[in-house]
Amino acid sequence: MAVGILVVGIVVAGRLAFYYRDSYHHALDKQREFAQLAESRQKIIVDMQARQRVVAAIDAKYTKELADAKQTIADLQRDVSSGAKRLRVNATCERVSDATRASGMADASSPELTSDAERAYWRLREQLVTAEKQINGLQDYIRAIQNVEKTQ
Template identity: 60%
Template sequence: MTARAWVVILIELLLSGLIIFILYTSASAEKKRADDAEQSLALANATIKDMQTRQRDVAALDAKYTKDLADAKKQLDDLQRCVSSGKCGLHVNAKCPANGTTVPGGMGDASSPRLTDSAERDYFTLRERIVTVTKQVGYLQDYIKEQCLK
């Protein structure tokens, strides 16, 4: 073999080595990109699963408090109907003015204590608002404990 043949063989070997090195480097970069994509996909799937769990938990919490609020409003409506029909009465700590003259040693002719119609409506409105706010605050406290502090 001549020197020229040796040079050609050497150049071919160098080119082959260079091509193998480039292919290996490219394959390594592609493998790293594939591994990174797999890791990102796993993280995205875990995030989606966590969000689904949280959504289910929030929906359950919402359903619980919606039912509690509806039950409380129904109970208040029942009480209001009972008072309106006269079956129940609101007990008021009040002093009644006398309708007539007082009898010595007696209570006199006092009317029974009763709220005015507007005061009675205001009473039930306030009770309803208290129940609503109490349930809303309870819901928000549970939401914070179960969702925000996790």
């Protein structure tokens, strides 16, 4: 009977040993899986941070260029308004006929923009600069992202 109890004890101890051994190997497999997942996610985070730095640098560059261009336009507009500079228009006036001149009409003055046309000119000039800077910025963004993807 003692031998039977000893055999049962050895069998139970063996089964417990195999159970804990299997649990240990299962836990090791899970640990490796989680380590690979963490490494993969860390690579994604590093990639996203690199892209964010590229985008921030491009944004800062073109935001500054746009602000500088708008300031230049505002300075030019202020100089034209104050008379320090003139806005030149490539235009021609209709010829005044000799009969009109003979009747005492003075020659027409140099062509000038109406106030509405001048405001439209400044608005269009600012919109043109804004669109140009936005397009250049987007093109740089695309090139930078493509370069980041190539290095991976």
